[in-house]
Amino acid sequence: MRHEAVLLTVGLMIALVPSSAIPVRASPVEIENRILRAITFVKSHFYSAGKFSGFIWPTDGVQSNRTYGDQNALIALALSAYQETHFTAAFYGDLKDAVQSVVQLQTPRGDFCQYYDFQNKTPGRSGKLYYWNAYVIMGISYAAYAITNQVGPEQAYWLPVINRLRMFIDNWIPRYQTPSGAVTFSFLGKPDATDVALNGALLMGLVNVAAFESLWGDRSVAVTFGRYSQRIANWLYGLQETSETSWGFGGFYSNSSKKLQSTLENGFAMFGLNSFYKAASLLLPKVYPTLEPMREVMVAWARGYEAKVADIMGGPANGRGAAGLILYPETTQAVSATLVAMVDVWIDLGPREYWNDSARIYSWMIGHNPHSIDLQASDGSFYSGLDGNGLISTSDLTSTLMALYSFIRAQYVSIPGTYPVPEFTGPAPLLVGLLLGGLIVRALGKRPHGGHMSKINSPI
Numbered sequence: 001m002r003h004e005a006v007l008l009t010v011g012l013m014i015a016l017v018p019s020s021a022i023p024v025r026a027s028p029v030e031i032e033n034r035i036l037r038a039i040t041f042v043k044s045h046f047y048s049a050g051k052f053s054g055f056i057w058p059t060d061g062v063q064s065n066r067t068y069g070d071q072n073a074l075i076a077l078a079l080s081a082y083q084e085t086h087f088t089a090a091f092y093g094d095l096k097d098a099v100q101s102v103v104q105l106q107t108p109r110g111d112f113c114q115y116y117d118f119q120n121k122t123p124g125r126s127g128k129l130y131y132w133n134a135y136v137i138m139g140i141s142y143a144a145y146a147i148t149n150q151v152g153p154e155q156a157y158w159l160p161v162i163n164r165l166r167m168f169i170d171n172w173i174p175r176y177q178t179p180s181g182a183v184t185f186s187f188l189g190k191p192d193a194t195d196v197a198l199n200g201a202l203l204m205g206l207v208n209v210a211a212f213e214s215l216w217g218d219r220s221v222a223v224t225f226g227r228y229s230q231r232i233a234n235w236l237y238g239l240q241e242t243s244e245t246s247w248g249f250g251g252f253y254s255n256s257s258k259k260l261q262s263t264l265e266n267g268f269a270m271f272g273l274n275s276f277y278k279a280a281s282l283l284l285p286k287v288y289p290t291l292e293p294m295r296e297v298m299v300a301w302a303r304g305y306e307a308k309v310a311d312i313m314g315g316p317a318n319g320r321g322a323a324g325l326i327l328y329p330e331t332t333q334a335v336s337a338t339l340v341a342m343v344d345v346w347i348d349l350g351p352r353e354y355w356n357d358s359a360r361i362y363s364w365m366i367g368h369n370p371h372s373i374d375l376q377a378s379d380g381s382f383y384s385g386l387d388g389n390g391l392i393s394t395s396d397l398t399s400t401l402m403a404l405y406s407f408i409r410a411q412y413v414s415i416p417g418t419y420p421v422p423e424f425t426g427p428a429p430l431l432v433g434l435l436l437g438g439l440i441v442r443a444l445g446k447r448p449h450g451g452h453m454s455k456i457n458s459p460i
Contacts, residue, residue: 031411034366034376035082038404041380042075042397043094052116054101057397065119069112070132072101073139074401080143081408084150095143099161102136106164110171112136128186129176133168134198137205138271141165145208148216155216165209166221173206173228180238181231196239196254196265203232203272207279214282226283233276236269240297241304247322250304262319266305267337273297274344298345302354306342313369314360315386329392331385332375332399335365336406343409355419362410365403375403 047056047067054067055075075098079091105113107126112133114124144158144165176184182194183202210225241248241258251261252269277294280287309317309325316338317327339361346354367374371390375383382403384392414421 028411028414028417031362031407031416034380035404035407035411037380038376038382038400038407039079039082039091039094039380042400042404043091045397046094046097047118049118052101052104052118053097054104054116055098055397056118066115066117066124067101068115068124068132068397069102069105070114070135070139071397071401072098073136074398074405075139076102076143077139078401078405078408080146081405081412084146085408085412092147095147096157099140099143102140103161103164106168110164110168112168125188129172129184131185131187131195131198133172134185134201134205137165137168137209138201139205141205141208141212145212145215148212158212159216162209162212162217165205166213169206169209169225169228177228177231181233181235183232194235194255196236196252196262197268199232199236200265200268200270200272203229203236204275206232207272207275207283210283211279222283226279229276229279230284230287233273236273237297239269240300242300244304247320247324250300250302250308251320252301252305260319260321261305262334263309263316264319264331264334264337266301266319267334267341270298270301270341270344271337274341274348277348295349298349302342302345302349302357306338306357307353310357310360311364311370313364314357315364315369316361328387329385330369330387331392332365332382333385333402335361335375335385336399336402339365339406340409343406343413343415346413352419355413355415355421358410358413359415359417359419362407362415365406 042055045056047053052067054072056064056067057071076095079095079098082091083089083095101116102112105116105123107113109127111126111129113126114130114132116123140161144162147154148158173183178184178194180194182199184192184194185198186192206225206229210222210229213219213225214222236252239252239256241251241253241261243249248258248261252266254260254262254265273294277291277298280294281291306316309320311317311327311330315330316335317325318329318331318334319326339358342354342358342361346358365375369386371386373383373386373391375385377383377395380400381395382400384394384396384399386392410416
């Protein structure tokens with residue numbers, strides 16, 4: 001989910017010499033082995049049957065015959081994140097296999113079928129703005145931007161892919177974006193709704209498509225998609241509790257009733273808002289002359305929500321309401337989303353406490369939790385989470401992929417380790433690409449930096 005030669009996508013480059021820092025005491029071998037075990041597990045479940053192919057979940061049930069669009073998009077998300085942080089094209093073929101599976105599921109209307117059933121040779125549902133489309137756009141757009149930003153010649157492969165995402169956005173977003181800015185999604189067996197997690201995922205996807213267009217495509221399209229993004233971001237901002245005297249301070253409510261804050265939804269809200277934060281000055285420079293209000297959103301969330309819903313060992317609870325914490329189930333998906341969000345908050349803002357909180361979440365996932373249970377199975381997959389009795393022994397591909405992505409992001413900021421982490425290490429100077437408009441996109445160093453240099457390595 002790169003070529004060994006790294007090509008910068010912009011003209012301005014500077015070289016920074018590695019600075020001295022206290023070395024990380026913990027070995028990075030543990031987390032790398034966990035990542036590779038998970039990737040090996042996912043790779044082993046690729047299935048091809050003539051025209052259609054994709055990754056499937058290895059169960060005895062009906063899902064073992066199906067490849068799902070949103071899960072293949074999460075594979076693209078995770079493998080592209082691995083490629084951009086490890087500078088290796090070892091899994092690029094697998095990444096493309098996942099992308100091809102998603103491409104096969106697109107309909108003439110631009111939306112994506114839920115799955116393809118290999119046994120019955122039939123696609124799943126389509127024809128509405130179903131929830132899985134948000135995850136498709138998020139995963140595929142991230143991969144497209146990350147790879148081409150690092151390896152310019154790969155544009156030839158990714159431009160047609162982005163054009164497919166543009167078709168989806170053009171056909172569906174203007175129709176289903178409400179006056180509030182939220183996008184309404186359809187579900188199976190439930191009423192349509194403006195779901196927080198889905199809008200966060202879609203926001204991350206829109207930002208990446210817009211950034212791609214700004215670099216390689218049509219600037220006017222980038223601005224249009226930037227405005228769609230701005231409206232979703234403003235809706236999400238409006239759901240954050242800003243009163244420090246409220247039980248919900250810092251968190252994002254599930255809806256305007258302001259009765260519940262879900263950890264999964266909060267994680268995905270931060271996915272989208274962190275992405276928008278990094279892209280706003282490029283896509284909408286006249287609208288966002290300062291990023292300080294968005295930084296305040298991150299501070300309030302990290303201190304008012306993440307720190308307050310953590311259990312005794314650092315793992316985030318399921319959510320909270322006016323009556324207090326809703327501790328269980330602590331799902332792998334929600335915990336993983338929180339870990340990714342916290343890593344990005346530390347990258348963007350820098351204080352030690354955010355890195356420490358991120359490190360505690362990783363530690364919680366590998367067994368340092370109240371039940372002393374490692375959420376990663378021996379085969380590399382991940383269990384669904386924990387409840388009051390201990391392990392939820394079921395597993396699924398989405399949980400495995402979310403955990404894999406979160407471990408890759410954690411490793412990127414030298415977790416596991418000891419703070420302060422190194423700013424720059426490695427045998428070669430760090431090359432830094434600066435985008436037009438003053439947006440610093442990412443550094444091409446193999447290991448991460450300290451928080452005060454945050455914007456350099458931040459992926460959009």
